Amino acid sequence: MASAPARIRVGLIGYGYAGRTFHAPLIRAVPALDLRVVASSDPAKVWADLPGLAVLTDPATVATSEDVDLVVIASPNDTHAPLAQIALEAGKHIVVDKPFTLDLAEARGLVALTRRQGRMLSVFHNRRWDSDYLSVRRAIAEGVIGKVRHFESHFDRFRPQVRDRWREGAGPGGGIWYDLGPHLVDQALQLFGLPDRVTANLARLRPGALSDDWAHVVLEYRDLRVVLQASMLVAGGSSRFVVHGEAGSLIKERSDIQEQQLLAGMAPGAPGWGEDPDGIAIHDGSGAVAHAPAVVGDQRRYYADLARQLVQGVVESSAALESLQVMACLEAALIAARTGTSVALTLTPGEQDASGCG
Template structure:
C-alpha cells in the first residue's frame, strides 16, 4: 500500500516545508486544502485542491493529514482527523494547553493512529552540531546554555500571527522550538522565571520573551526579541572544558524558500562564515567547528516508518506535552512575577 498524504493549508509552511519534505521522504501528496490553488498546482501539478478540511478528511485515499493551518485550528483539526481515522502531523504549536495535547494523544490511542508534532528544528545543522559536541564531551559539564532567535520585525502586520488569540505570539511560535531543543538536551528544568512581553507599537500579541531555567547547577536562558537588528549568537554554551559560540540560523528554510529541494547535494549545509567556534577554557584557543548537515527530511522519514512499520513517531505526544507545559508555566510566571517550580507531571503515554 502506498502511503498518501493531504495537507491542510498551503502558506509558507505547507508550500515550502511540508510539501518538499513529504516528497523527499517518498510520501505522495494527493490533495491540498487551500483558498489559493495556484501555488499548489504550480508546485504539485495535478494535485487535488479542496475547499475544506472536512473534504480532505472524508477521502478514503488519504492516510496522513498534515495540518499547516493557523495556530487556533491546530488542535480541533487534529482531533477531527484522528476521529476520521487518519494519521496526523500537526504544526507547532500543537495546542494552547497541555491538557489539549493529552486529549489528542488519547484520541490517537483510541483510534490506533500515529500522531506527532512538526518540531523540525531538532534537525537543524547547528543543533545537530551542538548535540554531537555534548555527546562527545567536547565541552565538559554544561553550566550555562544560552539560545536566542532574535529578529528585526518592527512593524505589526495584519497577518493572523500578529492577531490576539490563545496560542498566538512569539512564545507559542519560535518559543516552542527553543523550549523543545532545551528539553531534548537537558530534560525538564527544576524551575523557571519568565518575562513575556509586547514591545512593538500597536502590538496585540506577544513579540518577545526571556526565560531563565535552572536544573541543578545548570542555567538555561532562552529568548526572542522582534526589535533586534543584530541577531548576535544563536547559541552560547559554556562547559567546564570549553564554550561553543554559534552565529546565524540554519539554512534549510531560506534554501527551501529559494527553490532548493531537500535532495540537493548542498541542502542543509552552512556557509563557512556561519560555522561555530569552540573556545577552549585552559588555553583560550579558538577552534572552528565543521557543522553537521541539517536534515529536516529525517522527520518525515521517521514518520513514514512509524506508519508503515508501526514504529515510534519522530516527536511523541509526551514531548509535545512537556513543551506546552513549559509555555504555560512561563506565561504564569510572567503574569505573577514569580518563579515557578516545575514538579514532575504525568504525561500521556506515547505511541
C-alpha cells in the same frame, strides 16, 4: 520478488507559510510519502506550485478523506486541536505543526484520543534536524566543554513593522512565544530533559504590536540554567547558541540555512542542501580558540523517520508524550510571565517518562 510497501497517502491542511515553505516540499522529498490533496482557501496558489494536485477548500473533508492515511495540519494555531480531533476520530495518523495546541488540557485530550484510536501523533519539530542544533548537540555529547552549566539559545527575526497576519495578531495562539518558543523548548528538552521550574518575561516592543514579540524564558535545572530568547527586533550580532561548561565555552554564530534554501526554491536534497559554512568556535579558557565544522542539516529526516515507522506499522507513544512536555513548558512560561513567579511543570509522573533526554 516481494512488492514494495505501499506509499503513505498524505493530506495537507493549510498552504500558508508553513504548509507551502516547509511541509509540501519536505513531504514530496520523501519517496515513501504521497501528497494526495491540500486544503486551502486559495487553490490557485497551490496549483502555481503543484499543478494538477487535488485542492479542497474544506479542511474537514481532507481530514476525513478515504484517500488519506496521514493528515498534516499546518493551519492557524487555534484550529490545530479541533482538526486533529476530527482526523483522529476518522482513524488517521496526524502531524500537527507547532504549537501542538493552545494549552496543555487540549494536548492531553488529543494524546488520550490518539491512544484510544491506536494512531500516531507527531508535532512538527523539524528544527531537531537543523545544522546549528545538531552541531551544538554533537559538541556537547563529545564533552568538548565539559559538563554544561549555561545554555543560551536565540531564535530571532528582524521584522520591525507589525504584519497583518494571524501569527502576530491578538487572537488565541498568536505571538512570538507560541511561534518560535516551541522550537527553542523542544531542542532544550531533547538535550537536557525536563526542567524543575520555569521563569519568563514576555513583552510587546514594536509600535502597534498586538501580541508578544519578545520573549526571555529561563528553564531552571538543579545545576544548569537554559536561557531561551526570541525577538522580532534583532537585525544581527546575536549568536544562535552560546554554551558554557566546566571545561570551556562554545559559540555557534549563524542559524541553519534550510529555511532560506526552501524560500529560494531549492529542492530538499539538492546539492548543497543543509550545508552550513559556519562552524562552532570552542574556547578553552586560556585564550585558545578551536573551530569545528558544522554538521549538515536535513529536515527531510523528520518526515523520513515518520514514514519509516508508518510503513513498518509501528505506532510509538514517545512523540505524543514529548509534545505534552513541550506544551507544559510553553504554558508554564505564560503563567510565569503573567504572575512574575517561578512555575513548576504540571505534568503527571506518567507524562514525565519520555523526557527525550540524551
